[in-house]
Amino acid sequence: MSYLETTHNVYKEAALSPDVGLCCTTNPIWELPGLKIPRIMQEMNYGCGSTVHARDLTNNPKMLYVGVGGGMELLQFAYFNRQKNGVIGVDVVDEMLEASRKNFIEAEAQNPWFKSDFVDLKKGDALNLPVEDNSIDVAAQNCLFNIFKADDLKQAIAEMYRVLKPHGKLVMSDPTCEQEMNDTLRNDERLRALCLSGSLPISEYVKALTDAGFGTIEIRARKPYRILDSKHYPTDKLIFIESIEVAAIKDPMPSDGPCIFTGKAAIYYGERDYFDDKKGHVLLKNQPLAICDKTAGALASLNRDDIFISESTYHYDGGGCC
Numbered sequence: 001m002s003y004l005e006t007t008h009n010v011y012k013e014a015a016l017s018p019d020v021g022l023c024c025t026t027n028p029i030w031e032l033p034g035l036k037i038p039r040i041m042q043e044m045n046y047g048c049g050s051t052v053h054a055r056d057l058t059n060n061p062k063m064l065y066v067g068v069g070g071g072m073e074l075l076q077f078a079y080f081n082r083q084k085n086g087v088i089g090v091d092v093v094d095e096m097l098e099a100s101r102k103n104f105i106e107a108e109a110q111n112p113w114f115k116s117d118f119v120d121l122k123k124g125d126a127l128n129l130p131v132e133d134n135s136i137d138v139a140a141q142n143c144l145f146n147i148f149k150a151d152d153l154k155q156a157i158a159e160m161y162r163v164l165k166p167h168g169k170l171v172m173s174d175p176t177c178e179q180e181m182n183d184t185l186r187n188d189e190r191l192r193a194l195c196l197s198g199s200l201p202i203s204e205y206v207k208a209l210t211d212a213g214f215g216t217i218e219i220r221a222r223k224p225y226r227i228l229d230s231k232h233y234p235t236d237k238l239i240f241i242e243s244i245e246v247a248a249i250k251d252p253m254p255s256d257g258p259c260i261f262t263g264k265a266a267i268y269y270g271e272r273d274y275f276d277d278k279k280g281h282v283l284l285k286n287q288p289l290a291i292c293d294k295t296a297g298a299l300a301s302l303n304r305d306d307i308f309i310s311e312s313t314y315h316y317d318g319g320g321c322c
């Protein structure tokens with residue numbers, strides 16, 4: 001059996017009997033006026049963060065969500081769009097599509113504004129999306145891509161890139177891990193399917209996105225996720241897994257490389273009212289400007305004693321340079 005078949009079976013089981021501890025998120029369940037998340041959707045929350053960010057969702061974007069789970073995030077996306085077929089949901093597991101279909105009927109009963117046909121559920125594979133080229137404004141996946149091995153990850157990201165319109169956004173949440181994992185862990189198909197042993201360091205995860213052509217990357221959140229310890233897992237050292245929320249934007253690739261925002265800011269504190277690097281970055285005195293890592297490097301290389309550059313907070317929420 002391939003690891004993709006094992007994954008299929010794990011999520012068939014998780015569709016037939018909800019498994020509350022399957023994935024863990026420290027995110028509180030979204031509360032918005034008039035939005036009720038049915039209990040069954042909460043029990044089937046198999047994500048590791050949130051891909052729903054209000055600022056991505058203005059002007060009725062056409063949305064795609066790959067790996068539907070119990071449907072909670074599709075309901076949250078539909079909240080912002082409220083149009084027939086406004087959100088396409090794709091999943092390869094029939095039982096998961098069926099479970100989410102049932103959950104949307106429950107959501108309809110609890111949310112007067114919601115209709116099941118706001119979500120267009122399609123059977124399909126993240127590696128071969130049943131979606132037209134350049135047709136989507138906001139695409140999302142939560143806790144699926146970390147399962148994929150390198151070639152499949154490349155293919156899944158290329159598929160998202162293909163279906164997004166120019167400047168469209170791919171919004172994701174996935175576990176990441178900065179420590180090395182041994183081959184026994186890496187090759188354990190069930191642990192991989194459970195989002196425990198496929199994760200990459202953040203830099204490799206980001207590189208997979210920029211290699212696909214995404215010109216702008218935003219790391220929006222970084223949180224503790226899980227521990228793999230030697231009593232319960234085949235490892236002789238304690239492994240700390242985090243989860244990140246990332247947006248990859250289909251902007252053209254800048255000639256000097258991608259803009260990767262990791263939550264750095266620059267503050268000019270010199271004698272003048274502002275500092276202008278003549279490359280499009282104007283730092284007003286004593287006001288932080290969010291900068292990408294490339295600009296942070298360029299400003300640091302000036303070796304000035306009146307510009308402070310903060311460390312990455314891994315919490316970027318918009319604005320700034322580039």
Ligand SMILES: C[S@@+](CC[C@H](N)C(=O)[O-])C[C@H]1O[C@@H](n2cnc3c(N)ncnc32)[C@H](O)[C@@H]1O
Pocket residue numbers: 007008011012023044045046047048066067068069070071073090091092093096124125126127141142143144195
């Ligand atoms: C970890 S769950 C995440 C579910 C949902 N995104 C959430 O946050 O609750 C992974 C989801 O991806 C689906 N899936 C697994 N392999 C897939 C594939 N190759 N293509 C599309 N969906 C897949 C599973 O059925 C399941 O719904």
